[in-house]
Amino acid sequence: MSWLITSRYEVRDIGCFSEDSVDYPDYAHPLAVAVENGEYDYGITICGSGNGISMACNKHASIRSAVCWNNEISRLARSHNDANICALPGRFLTEAEAIQIVKVFLTTSFEVAGIRDALTRFQSKLCKCCQPPVNMASGQCYTLAPNQIQRLMLVLRRYLRI
Secondary structure, three states, X not given: OHHHHHOOOOOOOOOOOOOOOOOOHHHHHHHHHHHHOXXXXXXXXXXXXXXXXXXXXXXXXXXXXXXXXXXXXXXXXXHOOOOOEEEEEHHHOOHHHHHHHHHHHHHOOOOOHHHHHHHHHHHHOEOOOOOOXXXXXXXXXXXXXXXXXXXXXXXXHHHHOO
């Protein structure tokens, strides 16, 4: 974080402030809300793999959190996907690697013109009545019954050979 401050970025650290195990949604949601409301342009998260906190952030309709584990992924997340949150997998990066990934993320512009339309269409397909939002390609909001979930899990286990 000191690199961000010395580079003159406005920084607000929302935690966590210890090495104890925490519930990452407690930190993901306030960050996502701050970016969603325009309080901040970008957010940076750090957790073990980066996946859990990224998934929690992505529950917010206008958030596009990307797990960035190297410079190229960070560049593509911004230039192709207009990511607004960089999720770092802390267990797998050195501090120097993390700083470089964040530098790339913050200095890369969104470049692919056609993607913005796709992002807008995706956001317009999010269910407004469900919490968390559900992607509804059909325009209908629905939930799976428990037996449908069991069947889906069985298919996934067979497909993935779990």
